[in-house]
Amino acid sequence: MRVLVGVKRVVDFAVRVRIGADKMGVDLANVKMSMNPFCEIAVEEAVRLKEAKIASDVVAVSIGPKQCQETLRTALAMGADRAIHILSDLRTDRDLQPLAVAKLLANIVGKEKADLVILGKQSIDDDCNQTGQMLAGLLSWPQATFASKLTIADDKKNATVVREIDGGLQTISCVLPAVVTCDLRLNEPRYSSLPNIMKARKKPLETLAASDLGVDLEPRLQTVSVAPPPERKAGVIVESVDELVAKLKAVGAVP
Amino acid sequence: MWALGIRRRALSTLVVADHVKGAVQPATLNAITAAASIGASPVRVLVTGGDKGAVDSVAKSVSGVDGVDGVFAVAHDAYSHLLAENVSSLVVNLHQKEKFSHILFPATTFGKNVAPRLAALLDVAVVSDIISVGGPDTFTKPVYAGNAIATVKSKDPVKVVTVRPTAFAAAASSGKSASIADAAVPDQPETGLTKWVSEDIVKSDRPELASAKVIVAGGRALKSAENFNLLYKLADILNGAVGASRAAVDAGFCSNDLQIGQTGKVVAPDLYIAIGISGAIQHLAGMKDSKVIVAINKDKEAPIFQIADYGLVGDLFTIIPALEKALSK
Numbered sequence: 001m002r003v004l005v006g007v008k009r010v011v012d013f014a015v016r017v018r019i020g021a022d023k024m025g026v027d028l029a030n031v032k033m034s035m036n037p038f039c040e041i042a043v044e045e046a047v048r049l050k051e052a053k054i055a056s057d058v059v060a061v062s063i064g065p066k067q068c069q070e071t072l073r074t075a076l077a078m079g080a081d082r083a084i085h086i087l088s089d090l091r092t093d094r095d096l097q098p099l100a101v102a103k104l105l106a107n108i109v110g111k112e113k114a115d116l117v118i119l120g121k122q123s124i125d126d127d128c129n130q131t132g133q134m135l136a137g138l139l140s141w142p143q144a145t146f147a148s149k150l151t152i153a154d155d156k157k158n159a160t161v162v163r164e165i166d167g168g169l170q171t172i173s174c175v176l177p178a179v180v181t182c183d184l185r186l187n188e189p190r191y192s193s194l195p196n197i198m199k200a201r202k203k204p205l206e207t208l209a210a211s212d213l214g215v216d217l218e219p220r221l222q223t224v225s226v227a228p229p230p231e232r233k234a235g236v237i238v239e240s241v242d243e244l245v246a247k248l249k250a251v252g253a254v255p
Numbered sequence: 256m257w258a259l260g261i262r263r264r265a266l267s268t269l270v271v272a273d274h275v276k277g278a279v280q281p282a283t284l285n286a287i288t289a290a291a292s293i294g295a296s297p298v299r300v301l302v303t304g305g306d307k308g309a310v311d312s313v314a315k316s317v318s319g320v321d322g323v324d325g326v327f328a329v330a331h332d333a334y335s336h337l338l339a340e341n342v343s344s345l346v347v348n349l350h351q352k353e354k355f356s357h358i359l360f361p362a363t364t365f366g367k368n369v370a371p372r373l374a375a376l377l378d379v380a381v382v383s384d385i386i387s388v389g390g391p392d393t394f395t396k397p398v399y400a401g402n403a404i405a406t407v408k409s410k411d412p413v414k415v416v417t418v419r420p421t422a423f424a425a426a427a428s429s430g431k432s433a434s435i436a437d438a439a440v441p442d443q444p445e446t447g448l449t450k451w452v453s454e455d456i457v458k459s460d461r462p463e464l465a466s467a468k469v470i471v472a473g474g475r476a477l478k479s480a481e482n483f484n485l486l487y488k489l490a491d492i493l494n495g496a497v498g499a500s501r502a503a504v505d506a507g508f509c510s511n512d513l514q515i516g517q518t519g520k521v522v523a524p525d526l527y528i529a530i531g532i533s534g535a536i537q538h539l540a541g542m543k544d545s546k547v548i549v550a551i552n553k554d555k556e557a558p559i560f561q562i563a564d565y566g567l568v569g570d571l572f573t574i575i576p577a578l579e580k581a582l583s584k
Contacts, residue, residue: 016536017399026403093398094405098371099380124517126398128383130371133339137375142448143339145368148511160452165364166465166520167275168456168512172338174449184501184518185511220380224393224406232543235564237555241577244549244567253526253547254493254582 001115001156001176003046003055005080006105007039007062008092009071010125025094025226026125035071038120040078041182044189045150046118047079054152055116057081061108063101064092069205076200077192083203084108088210088217093125095219096210102134103215109139114177115156121146121181132181142174148185152176266295266391268357269327271346272302272317273337273365277309279316281466282361282420287322289418291426292388295357297324301438303345305335314435321429328435333444336451337365341444343373348441350377355413356391362417370417379411386422400517400540420465421523421544457510461487462496464513469495469526472515472542475502476531476552476571483508485575486530492582498522498542500532516541531571534559551575 011017012032020027035043049055060075062068063086072083086104090096109117122129136143144150144161148169151160156176163170164183192200210217238244248254268290273280283300290298300323302314307330314328327349333341346358346369358373360366362384374381385394392409394416464470471490477483483503490497498515499508515522517540527545532538534550534557542548543562550563551574560566567574 011399013537017402019403026399097380099375099378102375122518124400127396127400127517128371128381129367130374130381130383133368133371134375134381136339137343137372140448142446143368143372144449145339146364163364164511166280166512168454168510170336170454171452172449173452175447178448185505220411221382221407221409224408226398226403226405229397229401229404229543232548232562232564235548235560235562235566237560237566237568241567241574241581244565245578245581247565248526248547248549251547 001055002057002059002112003049004109004112004114004117005042005046005058005060005075006117006119006131007043007060007071007075008036008120008123009033009062009064009068010036010093010123013037013124019226019228023225023227024223025091033067035074036120036123038122038182038184040189041184041186042118042120043075043078043080044187045182048187049152050079054156059084059112059114061086061105063088063096063104063210065089072205073200074192076203076205077197078190081203083205085205085207086210086213087207090217094223096217097219097221098128098130098134099220100215100217101131102138104210104213105131105135106138107213107215116159116177117179119179119181121183132179136179139179142178144172144174144178145181146183147180148183150180150186266356267353268293268295268298268359269346269349269353269355270298270300270359271366271369272300272313273361273363274302274304274309274313277312279313280361280363281425281463282363283317284320284425285420285423286359286361286418287320287426288423289385289388290357290359291322293357293391295391298322299325299327301327301329301346301349303329303334303342304337305332306330318433318435319428319431320426322426323433325433326435327438329438329440331440331444337369338449338451339369339372340446340448342369343376344441344446345444346373347376349438350413352439357414357416360417362419366417370415374415377413377415379413379415380409382407382409382414382416384419385416386419400536401543402536419521421521457512461490462494464496464498465520465522467496467522468524469493470498470522470524471495471528471530472498472500472532473503473508473530474500474532475506477503477508480508489575489579492579493526495526500538529559529563530575532559533557534562
């Protein structure tokens with residue numbers, strides 16, 4: 001079966017972001033970018049399916065500026081077979097929105113005849129948590145979101161997925177083809193070895209223009225402004241447990 | 256009534272209720288408050304599920320909630336466990352008849368699962384995790400793990416929105432009761448795409464994490480699951496809930512539904528006590544709107560101290576027992 005993995009290039013998770021001077025977004029100039037952590041988990045899961053001889057072909061897809069090719073090379077170094085880059089200059093943390101991304105992915109799913117799509121549950125820039133669900137809706141496929149365990153049946157017609165839900169875990173079974181979105185606990189992504197990084201340079205990477213795919217890319221949500229969150233006022237360091245409890249009692253935080 | 260046809264389309268809101276075993280999830284009540292603040296009335300609530308008794312009891316309880324003008328109740332096997340495929344098609348069916356201008360979900364795992372699928376079926380965007388309402392089409396939402404707040408304006412004819420529960424008060428009981436009506440079930444309610452297999456729900460006598468007034472949260476520095484139990488004793492004294500950082504969950508000290516942060520639960524209690532938690536960006540995203548934050552950590556450089564109202568530098572294994580003693584007095 002063919003597995004499609006969506007990967008997104010985002011500001012590295014450890015970077016403390018700053019609001020740009022125009023107050024319309026986060027400043028992306030000279031900021032370290034990396035693969036979205038949830039997408040790494042998606043790639044790892046797809047590669048594991050390949051190693052278990054369940055997947056025959058793993059295709060990584062990324063949408064955005066030309067630097068997304070670095071993100072795709074990372075996926076190839078982790079073990080994806082080939083990559084598709086959908087080129088768009090819209091800002092992927094603001095203007096290229098989940099509905100358009102889902103439509104672009106649906107287009108590629110159709111072209112590639114994928115049997116399973118694995119995505120991260122959310123990207124850590126827009127924090128939307130929407131693309132996988134939207135893609136499943138557009139394709140009329142089942143969706144298994146927030147997956148912490150994925151098992152493909154031997155006949156490859158069904159998948160059993162353990163999902164992280166409020167209060168605990170839920171297990172569902174869905175017919176394939178399906179869309180799965182990964183939670184943090186699905187797996188531990190591997191580091192790519194230098195030989196694999198070298199090999200990844202030779203793997204096929206196809207580029208398509210987003211504007212050629214017949215998808216309306218117009219953002220449905222117009223950004224009016226972006227502001228820093230309210231700052232908390234400086235706190236105090238207390239010297240002892242008794243002082244702490246006294247302060248908490250004084251402000252009525254404890255009875 | 257032909258004159259209605261030429262009038263501009265009226266506003267009206269649907270809130271899709273999240274509930275568990277016959278009890279409404281508190282986050283639904285926060286979403287009802289958000290709906291009322293949009294001002295797109297009437298505000299009606301959809302309650303659906305597989306068990307008729309449970310649906311009826313939830314429908315009855317939300318019908319008495321302030322701001323609710325009507326309730327749709329739909330009990331059918333296809334909606335057991337609120338699977339996204341079936342519930343989204345039910346909402347599409349209802350929307351075709353009622354033409355809502357706004358469809359709101361609480362930003363629980365249920366709401367996050369269903370709302371985007373529904374939006375794709377309607378060919379509209381989702382405004383996710385809103386924290387305030389600026390008008391019928393303008394909302395604010397956190398991005399970049401809460402380090403930036405975006406104000407967005409929706410250009411879609413139908414606004415599909417998920418509501419961050421901690422950002423809105425829970426709607427109270429009104430003393431009245433709104434009417435409860437059945438809603439039509441689609442011709443093929445069971446899509447057959449997904450089947451529920453089983454559930455493993457963590458049982459607890461303590462207040463629910465998302466709505467607790469006090470939270471005692473532990474991190475990696477607790478060192479073991481046995482030590483993590485120290486937090487429960489402290490939480491019991493304060494009638495609070497216990498939460499955790501991702502490090503504590505990954506180390507196996509507690510179950511992952513206790514995780515607070517960008518990828519876990521977002522909480523905003525009156526008192527948050529962070530014990531042995533360094534305060535990574537991802538953790539702060541889930542708790543920095545708490546009213547009073549206390550940090551207990553042996554590393555005085557830990558970032559958690561930058562947002563804590565009260566910090567105590569020291570060994571948690573001597574501080575926790577001392578704190579228990581001082582609070583029990």
